[in-house]
């Protein structure tokens with residue numbers, strides 16, 4: 001199996017910019033900052049459509065993320081259903097990313113300081 | 123006639139009141155425990171020869187070979203139980219509410235009927251001839267309303283045979299299961315305590331149930347322990363205060379041992395007979411004369 005080089009990552013975020021804090025929640029995150037690692041251009045995907053759901057927020061968020069073309073997700077924790085959904089499309093997940101800005105998370109990721117998770121939280 | 127016994131939270135003596143009421147209600151009567159997450163009415167009524175039947179919800183199962191990944195089912199499902207993730211159609215059966223919509227809409231017939239076990243429906247009869255009905259949610263099952271729906275079907279079938287009255291012990295709280303449990307009631311009986319917490323929960327219950335437009339009444343349990351804020355609230359909202367059960371050591375011990383209050387002494391029996399009469403009157407007034 002060939003591994004496609006990673007060029008697009010998504011970070012759960014409380015706001016639209018690299019200076020905003022990482023949102024440790026996935027399904028109920030405010031939104032995602034999508035970063036193109038080659039150009040370092042960022043776009044913001046609002047996650048309001050997931051936040052309002054009574055159930056299935058994580059699945060909706062995963063759909064939003066895949067539509068945005070993310071290959072990697074940096075976040076605090078991902079629940080089991082969202083995990084299954086992300087696995088199905090091959091999105092790699094780093095959990096435990098919190099208490100830092102989106103920009104700091106991107107820097108740490110590029111420096112290879114994160115390891116990909118192999119299981120969902122709780 | 124259907125009486126639902128409810129409370130804003132657990133531990134107010136709701137089940138004790140349900141059991142006592144059922145024990146003196148004019149026959150034929152059916153006692154239903156709708157608290158399928160933690161049924162405990164049977165601890166008081168002690169039904170015998172209980173028959174238990176598994177209950178299922180119809181959930182979709184995907185035939186991958188037939189699916190064209192059109193996404194129609196995923197779009198239809200309100201509950202995110204189906205998700206189209208790129209080239210993968212994912213089904214989360216434990217999130218399905220069993221509406222059947224996806225199976226009807228699929229143009230390829232790729233969604234077949236499968237089953238998720240909800241738990242069991244249990245029916246028995248007390249030594250005094252009162253049939254008891256409840257559900258018991260499967261461990262790991264996240265939704266109680268579908269199983270409550272199965273209990274309700276059985277309840278309606280049993281009541282239709284001989285027009286028997288029904289006493290429903292509703293789940294505590296004011297969330298979806300509690301609302302589901304009181305939907306059929308002719309009268310809602312709220313059980314509370316004369317304390318600030320009791321008042322808080324009574325207010326929540328009143329707010330949740332008031333819009334249903336059903337007659338409601340209040341029973342104060344452990345009367346004498348707190349203040350008179352609950353009474354004041356009842357007056358303010360025009361909620362009839364139907365009975366007070368005093369805070370007495372012998373009463374507490376009696377129900378701690380699974381005793382039915384009406385069997386404690388003649389006073390308690392009279393208290394509940396009076397309560398039953400008031401409830402019947404409220405039900406009749408609430409719906410004209412159909413229960414003459």
Ligand code: SF4
Pocket residue numbers: 180181182198199200201202203204217218219220221222223224225
């Ligand atoms: S049956 Fe209804 S709730 Fe269940 S997956 Fe299909 S559309 Fe969703």
Ligand code: SF4
Pocket residue numbers: 184188189190191192193194195196211227228229230231232233
């Ligand atoms: S509606 Fe049928 S064909 Fe379309 S995605 Fe769903 S299962 Fe597949």
